Amino acid sequence: MSHVLTFLFWLAIVLVLTFITLPLLVVVAASFSPTSAVTFVPWEWTFDWYGDLLADRWLQPFLLSVKIATLVAIISGVLGVLAAYAIVYERVPGSDALMAGLLSPLSVPQIVKGVAIVLFLSIIGLQGFLGTPALIAAHVVLALPFVTRMAATSLANFDGNLDRAAQSLGASKRQRLQHIVLPMIKPGVLSGVTLAFIISFNNIPLSVFLVRPGDTTLPITVINYLEYSLDPVMAAVNVASMAFILTVIFLFEKIGGFSAQLHGGSK
Template sequence: MNRLTSAIFWLALALVLAFITLPLIVVIAASLSPSSEISLDPAQWTLRWYGELSSARWIDPFLLSVRIAVIVAALSGVLGLLAAYAVIHERVPGSEAIMSFLLAPLSVPQIVKGVAIVLFLSQLGLQGFLGTPALIAAHVVLALPFVTRMVATSLANFDRGLDRAARILGANKFQRLRYVLLPIVKPGLLSGVTFAFIISFNNIPLSVFLVRPGDTTLPIAVINHLEYSLDPVMAAVNVASMVFILAAIFLFEKIGGFSAQLHGGSK
C-alpha cells in the first residue's frame, strides 16, 4: 500500500511539473526559432529575435515597468509595514476592521478597480494624473494587501518577551524596533515587497485603463504588438521577462531571505 501511495505521489508530481514546464519549453523554443514556425531542432535555432529587444520599442516600456515596480515595491513595503505594525503589534482600536479594510482590494476585480480609478480622477478633474502617477497609485492599492498580510503574519509570531528583555536592558523604542523587531519581520517584509514588485511589473488589467501615449508599460506594449502580429519576438519578450523576474526574486532572496517566510523563520 505504501509503494502504491508513493507511486501515485511521484506520478502526480511528475504531471504537475510537466504541466508547468512544458509551456515554458515551447515558449523558449519559439523564441529561438528561425521563422514563425516553431522548430525543435537545435541546429536551426537562432538568437536574432532577442536582438530586436534592444530597440526603443521594447527597452522604453521595460525601463518604465521597472521604475514603476521599484517605486510600488518601496511604497507598498513602507505602508504595509506601518499598517501591520499598528494593527498587529500596537493593536489600535478596531484593528480587525482596519485589517479587513486593508485586505478589501483583494475582493474587487482589477478591471473594476481600473474603471473606478479612471472615473474617480475624471470626477475630480485630475485626468492629467493618468499615466505613471495613476499607475503607481493603482499598483500600490493592488499590492498593499499582500505586503500587509505577510508582515502581519511575521508580527503575529513575534515573541513579545524579546521586546520586554530589550526594554529591561535599557533599549529605547527606536532601538527595539531597529534591532529586535525589524530583523524578525524582515523575511515577511521582503517576501511582500517581492510580490509587490512582480505584481506591478506584470500587471495588465489595471494598466490597460491608466496608461497614456508615451507611458506604455511592457505588458501593454506586448498586447499592442499582438494586435498586429504573432511572431517569435513575443516569445523572446516573455522569456526575457521571465529571466528578469527570476533574477529579481533571487536578488530579494539574497538581500533578506525570501524563502525564510515560507518556513516561518527569519534569516
C-alpha cells in the first residue's frame, strides 16, 4: 500500500510540474520562431526577435519597471523591518492590532485597491500624482505585508538567548541590533525584499489604473501590445522578463540566503 501511495504522490508531482512548465516551454519555443507567425520548427529557429528588445518600445518600460521595483523593495524593506521590530522585538502596545492593520491590504483585491487609489487622488486634487509616484506608493502598500510578515517570522524564530548573552556582556541595544539581530534575520528580510521586487515588477491589476501615457511599466506595455498583435517578439519579451526575475532571485540567494527562510532557519 505504501508503494502505491508513494507512486501516486510522485505521479501527482510530475503532473503538476508538467502543467506548470509546458506553457513556459511553449513561450520559449515561440520566441525563436523564424517568421512573424508563431511556428515551431526547431531547425529554423532564430534569435532575431531578441534584438527587438533593445528598442525604446520595450527598453524604456523595462527600465521604469526596474526603477519602481527597486524603490518599492527598498522602501517596503525598511518599513517592514521597522514594523516587525516594533511588533515582535519591542512588543509595543496594540502589536496584534498593528500587525492586523499592516496585513489588511491582502484582504482587498488589487483591482479594488487600484480604483480606490485613483478615486482618492482625484478627490483630494492630486491627479498629477498618477504615474511613477502613485505606482511606487501603491506597490509599497501591496508589498509591505509580505515583507513585514517575513521579517516578523524571522524575529519570532530568533534565539533570544543570543541577545540576552550579548546584553550581559555589556553590549548596547544598538550593538545588539547591528551585530546580532539583523544578521540573524537577514534571510527573512532579504526574502521579503526579493518578493517585494518581484510583486512590483510583475504587477498588472494595480498598475493598470495608475500608469499614464509615456510612463508605462513593462507588464502594462505587454498587455497593450497583446490587444493588437501576437508575434514572437511578445514571446521574447516574456522569456527575457522571466530570465531577469530568475537572475534577481539567484543574486539575492547568493547575497543572503533566500531559501533559508523557506526552511525556517537562517543562513
